Amino acid sequence: MSITVGIDIGGSTTKIVGIENNKIITPLMVRANDPVASLFGAFGKFVDQNSLSLDSIECVAVTGVGASSIEKSIYGIPTTRIEEFLANGYGGLHLSGLPDAVIVSMGTGTAFVRASQGKTEHIGGTGMGGGTILGLSNCMLNIRDINLLMEMAESGNLGNVDLNVGDISKGKIATLPPDMTASNFGKISEVAEKNDLALAIFNLVFQTIGVMAVFAAKGYGRNEAVFIGNLTTIPYGRDIFSRLEELHGFRFIIPEYSEHGTAVGAALALLNGENGTKL
Numbered sequence: 001m002s003i004t005v006g007i008d009i010g011g012s013t014t015k016i017v018g019i020e021n022n023k024i025i026t027p028l029m030v031r032a033n034d035p036v037a038s039l040f041g042a043f044g045k046f047v048d049q050n051s052l053s054l055d056s057i058e059c060v061a062v063t064g065v066g067a068s069s070i071e072k073s074i075y076g077i078p079t080t081r082i083e084e085f086l087a088n089g090y091g092g093l094h095l096s097g098l099p100d101a102v103i104v105s106m107g108t109g110t111a112f113v114r115a116s117q118g119k120t121e122h123i124g125g126t127g128m129g130g131g132t133i134l135g136l137s138n139c140m141l142n143i144r145d146i147n148l149l150m151e152m153a154e155s156g157n158l159g160n161v162d163l164n165v166g167d168i169s170k171g172k173i174a175t176l177p178p179d180m181t182a183s184n185f186g187k188i189s190e191v192a193e194k195n196d197l198a199l200a201i202f203n204l205v206f207q208t209i210g211v212m213a214v215f216a217a218k219g220y221g222r223n224e225a226v227f228i229g230n231l232t233t234i235p236y237g238r239d240i241f242s243r244l245e246e247l248h249g250f251r252f253i254i255p256e257y258s259e260h261g262t263a264v265g266a267a268l269a270l271l272n273g274e275n276g277t278k279l
Helices: 035-049 065-069 084-096 130-141 146-153 194-218 235-248 258-271
Strands: 003-009 013-020 023-031 057-063 079-081 100-106 110-116 119-126 181-183 224-228 251-253
Touching (some): 003 084, 023 035, 035 065, 084 100, 084 224, 100 194, 110 194, 119 194, 146 235, 194 224, 235 251
Antiparallel strands (some): 003 013
16 A cells, blocks of 8 residues: 555645545545644544554645645655645646646635646635635624534525625616626625625625636636635535626536645645655
């Protein structure tokens, strides 16, 4: 058995996967504020759940914002730090099965990369992401629990917060349905309840990321983009992307294991001989 382990150390979560014979082994995620603690917690859990010995792990690739805090190899196993955008590209292509794509990595913030076999280009990004959702919900609702926020959003009404096209135009606009957002939070008033605000926060973040992805991909002549990262697991995001697909004639691809895409990409980049920083 010869396993390459990929670890993505994010701002609030650490994701870990194993790659053996180009197949993904048991993706896991742990939450921790300290990057070193979360790495070793994830690694220990991964080894235990898969009944592995350290000898069965050939090498480890670490990436993500917390990877800079890792200064030495993990338990003596050859360890390499992989640049995050490179990992995004490899992970997005592998999970989607596409040879060429714009990859959108939605984490605390959001990064956009153009990836093709053997080449990855960082094309931009936005500060909109999971950090925005939790920051706004903390300020507006005094809540920092994403699961509670999703629960509240289930009964939210965007009509009490967002200004829609139908609110400002009595006539039909050929390219815009009347229930499409004209201004996020543009209609907010005293009638808006906490559940409405919860849904509006999700709407703001996912609409912004989605529209930016459409423009980024179409700039490269693509009518689809691949989405990876923690936010891909939030149901409201998928609903919002579905509406944007209809509006823009676009395809939002969220592959299996999408939340672990960067960890998968780190391991694959190492396996494909990409240069990194050996620890």
